[in-house]
Amino acid sequence: MSDFDYDLFVIGAGSGGVRASRIAASHGARVAVAEEYRVGGTCVIRGCVPKKLLVYGAHFAEDIHDARKFGWDVPECKFNWPVLRDNVLAEVDRLEGLYGQTLDNHKVTVLRTRATVVGPQKVRLADGTELTAGRILIATGGWPHVPEFPGSEHALTSNEVFHLETLPKRIIIAGGGYIANEFAGIFNEFGSKVTIVNRGDTILRGYDEQIRDRLLQISMTKGIDFKFNAPFQSIEKNDDGSLTVKLEGCEPMQADAVLVAAGRVPNSRGIGLEEVGVELDKDGAIKVDERNQSSVPSIFAVGDVTNRIQLTPVAIREGQAFSDTFFGGKPTVVDYANVPSAVFSHPPIGAVGMTEAEARNKLGSIRVYTSDFRAMKNVLAGRNERALYKMIVNAATDQVVGLHMIGPDAPEILQAAAIAVKAGLTKADFDATVALHPSMAEELVLLK
Ligand code: NDP
Secondary structure: OOOOOEEEEEEOOOHHHHHHHHHHHHOOOOEEEEOOOOOOHHHHHHOHHHHHHHHHHHHHHHHHHHHHHHOOOOOOOOOOHHHHHHHHHHHHHHHHHHHHHHHHHOOOEEEOOOEEEEEOOEEEEOOOOEEEEEEEEEOOOEEEOOOOOOOHHHOEOOOOHHHOOOOOOEEEEEOOOHHHHHHHHHHHHHOOEEEEEOOOOOOOOOOOHHHHHHHHHHHHHHOOEEEOOOOEEEEEEOOOOOEEEEEOOOOOEEEOEEEEOOOEEEOOOOOOOHHHOOOEOOOOOEOOOOOOEOOOOOEEEOHHHHOOOOOHHHHHHHHHHHHHHHHOOOOOOOOOOOOOEEEOOOOOEEEEEOOHHHHHHHHOOEEEEEEEEEOHHHHHHOOOOEEEEEEEEEOOOOEEEEEEEEOOOHHHHHHHHHHHHHOOOEHHHHHHOOOOOOOOHHHHHOOO
8 A cells, every 4th residue: 555545646537537547446546536527528528429419419400301202201390409408418417427437336536526736746625635646647628719809708619509598590600620510510400590700711620621622512502601711800799689790801790699619728727737847838738748647757647638639539548548557567658640530510521541631741652532422312312412532542552541531421431441541451452342232331442
């Protein structure tokens, strides 16, 4: 037994913190985790999970419409936001309970309070209690960034959007990234008038250009408006509760809600890190090495607070690697190459590996294969919405170095295909695989 109260004290019970806690405990460590809000973190409570449920809910709008072409006599249907909202929030409650249970089952002490770091191996709880630990893990995640402009306090962020009292008839979404495009699709399907407002002239920076263009084109066809190079000037609240939004270079716009989705900043301030000598970068991210160790040897960090790749499965891997390394005698380093990602827009995007532009810069000689097709279901439904699959191949080795897809179920298909890219398989390996017919995924082995 060490002289410390715990072997590991984790601050933040989100994806990374929960995984690290339970794995360290399963390796025999005495673990406590402090959480000031709800167990589960952004992903479970106000991110991936409730968002995906809203995406499912939204997609019924198209499914119900298309069902008529498949012979179903569908009466006029109305969408009821409070029903979906409450069902989603109830599911979030259920999952939060399960996360808590997992920690209990692993004998992790869960402290539902704020904790701050007051020494390299000491934390203080909100009630003043001080506890010591051999190692401290910071897994406090990130927080929506709201740019400063007059009236920005009237804007919602992804923290509040799941709780809306009523569905906005008109919503303006600031930002052109993941959250903006996902919620644009959701609200548009629910019948809101959606306008995406972007400070620059591109959406989804980092994704392959052709895929981004396809989403833009389909989104516009579905009725989503876009304003580019239009930074926010102000939001004013009107007497009737509506909002007047002023953008640079545009006429003032009226809206019922404004959602700001301008990236997320690491949650690293005000928890005592700088005071004990933990180095942060210019964006406030905790600087860590490949073992997740900060500039203070007993303090570690995983997940969004380190701003490496802000994705749940990455935070989970980091939490697992940390605990295996320091409590399981199994040194593990997370491999950040070929991390697949998805945007749950309407239709969704899935991607892994290099974009065409990246591959041209890094490899020089590449081959690009594309399949631009209308999914069978869309053809019968009379839905003029084309999927686009794109494969990037290193011409020197025949290795597939990137896959980019937009179309129905693209993330589901991409996850399986990402195994092949991660394994370094070649275009010839894809060609050697017999197609599974009829499917959309078969396009991947039929690219010419
Ligand atoms: P993103 O980083 O995806 O996009 C941010 C957007 O906001 C960009 O269009 C960016 O423009 C713009 N922006 C940044 N700063 C400002 C500013 N000061 N003023 C105006 N616009 C600004 O962030 P999100 O908020 O959409 O999502 C946060 C993170 O959460 C994502 O990065 C992702 O890691 C994660 N996430 C993942 C999801 C998934 O896996 N499906 C879903 C939702 C979130 P520019 O391009 O010019 O920089």
